[in-house]
Amino acid sequence: MLSRHAEDLYWLGRYVERAEDTARMLDVTFHHLLESPPAVEATAWRELVEILYLDQVFEGTLDRPTVSGYLVTDRDNPGSILSSVARARDNARGLRDRISTELWEAINVFYLELAAADLTLGVEQRAYALLGDIKSRCQLINGVAAQTMPRDEGYRFIVLGLMLERAEMTCRLLAIRYARLVNTGERMGFHAWVSVLKSVSAYEAYLKSHDASLDPTRVLEFLLLDPAFPRSVLYCLRQVEQQLERLTADGLQTDVGRAIGRVRARAEYCDVSSIAGEGLDSFLEELQTEIYQVADQVDLYFFRSGADLQLHTVQSV
Amino acid sequence: MLQFDEIHGPDGVRPHYQQLMDRLTGLGPAELTERFAMLESIFRTLGITFAVTGHEEGLERTWPMDLVPRIVPAGEWAHIEAGLIQRVRTLNLFLEDLYVGEQSAIHDGIIPRWVVETADGYVREAHGIGVPAGARCVVSGVDIVRDGEGTYRVLEDNLRVPSGISYVLENRVAMTRVLPVAFARHSIRPVNHYGSSLLRALRSAAPYSASADPTVVVLTPGVANSAYFEHAFLARQMGVELVEGRDLLVDDHRVYMRTTRGLDRVDVVYRRIGDEFLDPLVFRQDSLLGVPGLAGAARAGNVTIANAIGNGAADDKGVYPFVPALIRYFTGEEPILPNVATYLCWEPDQREVILERMDQLVIKPVAEAGGYGIVIGPHADDETLAATADAIRDNPRGYVAQEVVQLSTHPTFIDGALSPRHIDLRPFVISGETIEVIPGGLTRVALREGSLIVNSSQGGGSKDTWVVDDAPAEGELSSTPTEGTRAVSPR
Numbered sequence: 001m002l003s004r005h006a007e008d009l010y011w012l013g014r015y016v017e018r019a020e021d022t023a024r025m026l027d028v029t030f031h032h033l034l035e036s037p038p039a040v041e042a043t044a045w046r047e048l049v050e051i052l053y054l055d056q057v058f059e060g061t062l063d064r065p066t067v068s069g070y071l072v073t074d075r076d077n078p079g080s081i082l083s084s085v086a087r088a089r090d091n092a093r094g095l096r097d098r099i100s101t102e103l104w105e106a107i108n109v110f111y112l113e114l115a116a117a118d119l120t121l122g123v124e125q126r127a128y129a130l131l132g133d134i135k136s137r138c139q140l141i142n143g144v145a146a147q148t149m150p151r152d153e154g155y156r157f158i159v160l161g162l163m164l165e166r167a168e169m170t171c172r173l174l175a176i177r178y179a180r181l182v183n184t185g186e187r188m189g190f191h192a193w194v195s196v197l198k199s200v201s202a203y204e205a206y207l208k209s210h211d212a213s214l215d216p217t218r219v220l221e222f223l224l225l226d227p228a229f230p231r232s233v234l235y236c237l238r239q240v241e242q243q244l245e246r247l248t249a250d251g252l253q254t255d256v257g258r259a260i261g262r263v264r265a266r267a268e269y270c271d272v273s274s275i276a277g278e279g280l281d282s283f284l285e286e287l288q289t290e291i292y293q294v295a296d297q298v299d300l301y302f303f304r305s306g307a308d309l310q311l312h313t314v315q316s317v
Numbered sequence: 318m319l320q321f322d323e324i325h326g327p328d329g330v331r332p333h334y335q336q337l338m339d340r341l342t343g344l345g346p347a348e349l350t351e352r353f354a355m356l357e358s359i360f361r362t363l364g365i366t367f368a369v370t371g372h373e374e375g376l377e378r379t380w381p382m383d384l385v386p387r388i389v390p391a392g393e394w395a396h397i398e399a400g401l402i403q404r405v406r407t408l409n410l411f412l413e414d415l416y417v418g419e420q421s422a423i424h425d426g427i428i429p430r431w432v433v434e435t436a437d438g439y440v441r442e443a444h445g446i447g448v449p450a451g452a453r454c455v456v457s458g459v460d461i462v463r464d465g466e467g468t469y470r471v472l473e474d475n476l477r478v479p480s481g482i483s484y485v486l487e488n489r490v491a492m493t494r495v496l497p498v499a500f501a502r503h504s505i506r507p508v509n510h511y512g513s514s515l516l517r518a519l520r521s522a523a524p525y526s527a528s529a530d531p532t533v534v535v536l537t538p539g540v541a542n543s544a545y546f547e548h549a550f551l552a553r554q555m556g557v558e559l560v561e562g563r564d565l566l567v568d569d570h571r572v573y574m575r576t577t578r579g580l581d582r583v584d585v586v587y588r589r590i591g592d593e594f595l596d597p598l599v600f601r602q603d604s605l606l607g608v609p610g611l612a613g614a615a616r617a618g619n620v621t622i623a624n625a626i627g628n629g630a631a632d633d634k635g636v637y638p639f640v641p642a643l644i645r646y647f648t649g650e651e652p653i654l655p656n657v658a659t660y661l662c663w664e665p666d667q668r669e670v671i672l673e674r675m676d677q678l679v680i681k682p683v684a685e686a687g688g689y690g691i692v693i694g695p696h697a698d699d700e701t702l703a704a705t706a707d708a709i710r711d712n713p714r715g716y717v718a719q720e721v722v723q724l725s726t727h728p729t730f731i732d733g734a735l736s737p738r739h740i741d742l743r744p745f746v747i748s749g750e751t752i753e754v755i756p757g758g759l760t761r762v763a764l765r766e767g768s769l770i771v772n773s774s775q776g777g778g779s780k781d782t783w784v785v786d787d788a789p790a791e792g793e794l795s796s797t798p799t800e801g802t803r804a805v806s807p808r
Contacts (some may be wrong), residue, residue: 001576001577002558002564002575002576002577003564003577004561004563004564004575006577093540094540096549097549097552097559153577157577247577249579302577303577304575305576305577305579306566306568306575306580309566309568
């Protein structure tokens with residue numbers, strides 16, 4: 001497969017996942033704040049921007065209208081929902097021969113509807129419905145992809161992008177929101193933990209496998225290591241590893257194979273009770289770094305063939 | 318002035334159209350209107366559109382195809398086909414002689430050197446770049462018109478990146494859905510082997526050093542290009558990769574494409590971008606569409622670029638008047654398909670006559686395509702004629718003049734009824750080890766009444782073009798399917 005096509009598919013997966021995660025976390029933050037004292041508002045918005053990895057570029061005030069506008073409708077923000085969906089659509093358009101017509105239509109219709117809607121008004125007056133729509137549209141796209149695409153290289157690159165994006169997102173949620181709750185010893189109790197779990201739609205799944213006592217260490221263990229929950233870091237990393245194993249010609253004996261093996265093993269064999277205390281920050285930081293390294297290696301291995309050659313270049317005129 | 322209509326002759330409907338006209342009359346106007354709507358909806362659903370140039374926003378229109386097909390009887394087609402093969406064979410030989418041969422056509426005085434070297438598409442850098450089997454025009458589109466006497470004449474040659482073949486194939490599929498009964502009553506030569514013929518020709522032009530199973534790619538400028546639909550269509554029909562410039566790289570004079578499994582060697586590039594954008598090391602430096610080093614790889618004999626670089630030296634409108642002489646020179650035969658009478662503005666005697674007869678002639682800029690810049694004398698106002706006369710005096714090499722060809726007309730479905738409209742024909746010719754003409758081609762129709770400009774970018778439409786073998790398929794008449802209002806695709 002052409003590297004350009006693979007890269008576009010991979011980013012298609014990432015953009016759709018990013019839009020969904022952004023919508024969910026924004027939704028959770030909204031509703032968390034409705035039931036919280038006004039003093040925590042700025043902190044909550046700052047954390048959200050940080051989890052979405054936009055803290056370096058966001059310059060507005062940390063309040064509801066500014067941050068939500070920035071995350072949903074701002075075309076200048078490359079990470080906004082509108083930008084993500086627009087980019088996913090651009091990619092899909094160039095991939096018309098590689099993806100199913102159903103998948104193209106699901107993405108195209110989603111974008112056209114978003115672009116036509118009054119999103120500013122939507123965010124202000126009916127955020128719950130709007131963000132719910134966005135989440136279900138993203139899920140529809142993933143479902144359509146799963147139901148209409150043959151399990152070939154193309155499909156695997158979509159899943160690879162999606163799972164890597166998701167692993168990153170859950171990891172950052174833990175590093176930022178979870179860590180603050182634990183480190184500050186803030187007695188937010190039940191309410192705060194619910195919102196952490198809901199940020200990755202893990203609340204119901206957690207209750208089913210544990211109970212409503214919401215012990216912080218157990219929440220950490222669940223979001224990090226649950227082998228069956230599709231948004232736990234370990235689950236995502238295993239998925240990434242599985243896709244890479246099929247995608248690499250030489251199996252996992254490559255730089256990209258070693259990178260994913262390393263980080264998956266670090267997660268898989270970590271001792272939650274020992275990292276739940278002092279070592280949590282540094283553990284999560286290393287985990288994140290290693291996930292980024294996997295993304296870098298994916299880029300080098302699949303998308304940059306020939307980058308090591310000394311080729312003719314043209315001076316721009 | 319004499320006017321030739323394709324369907325209605327002096328004695329009524331021409332015999333080869335009788336079946337079709339009977340069928341269309343039998344369906345009646347209401348049914349035809351419904352079928353026409355079906356046709357439009359087929360193209361809309363398939364998303365077959367084209368961009369109209371000269372508009373700010375890149376206006377997109379659904380491909381306009383007419384309901385009434387054009388029929389070329391087998392006997393006439395044999396004549397056209399032979400003429401096209403003779404012509405394209407000559408043009409391949411001329412280009413080969415010019416760029417890698419002894420330039421004998423120039424030395425022997427068949428065509429002046431300065432005319433060739435001032436042609437807009439002449440490329441000095443193409444000298445010395447060989448093409449296996451001399452297949453420089455792998456795909457040619459030769460525009461043919463029919464004058465008032467019904468004589469087929471060549472109006473111009475397109476030897477660079479002629480487009481339109483995808484519409485020929487899509488028109489045919491649409492026609493079988495919309496008029497299946499009429500279709501079944503004729504014995505129509507198929508066109509859908511185009512992809513495999515093109516692939517065979519491209520493979521046969523692969524470098525001698527390539528493996529027995531050479532890799533062919535289609536090079537497109539990208540999604541934003543108005544013909545992207547056709548580029549993707551051709552790649553799909555041939556089962557090869559559709560690449561952009563950034564997918565390719567040249568290392569040590571070899572061409573590779575970047576894939577997820579590393580670099581794959583490429584042997585033949587069927588490029589759909591112009592010479593000037595092909596290789597920023599040789600041509601326009603600001604081109605991001607091309608591949609640095611591509612021309613050098615072709616020169617080293619490691620890749621074949623199709624169509625070859627510099628083909629514009631042979632399809633220039635100033636070179637066109639010399640093609641009949643080139644045919645005699647290279648083949649020793651008389652041209653089978655005549656040119657349209659053309660006068661050279663740079664010859665002082667001819668120029669005087671041209672300037673006197675401006676209001677009776679067609680003036681064409683040599684470097685324009687798509688019907689732009691053409692002045693049709695009898696239809697032009699005095700101001701335009703005066704401006705054109707000045708332009709000719711300023712730059713005589715920049716223009717040629719032709720007698721007005723009263724293009725033949727063909728009944729066309731307009732506003733619920735059949736009315737005559739002017740048409741031309743662009744057949745597609747493939748050069749590989751042999752030269753093959755796809756039966757029929759793209760019939761373009763000027764939808765505006767009286768207009769002679771058929772280009773789709775200027776309000777032209779198209780017709781499915783049937784090359785019909787003479788014996789009508791009588792046996793099928795009795796077993797004709799029911800005359801239902803809804804057509805069912807026979808595919």
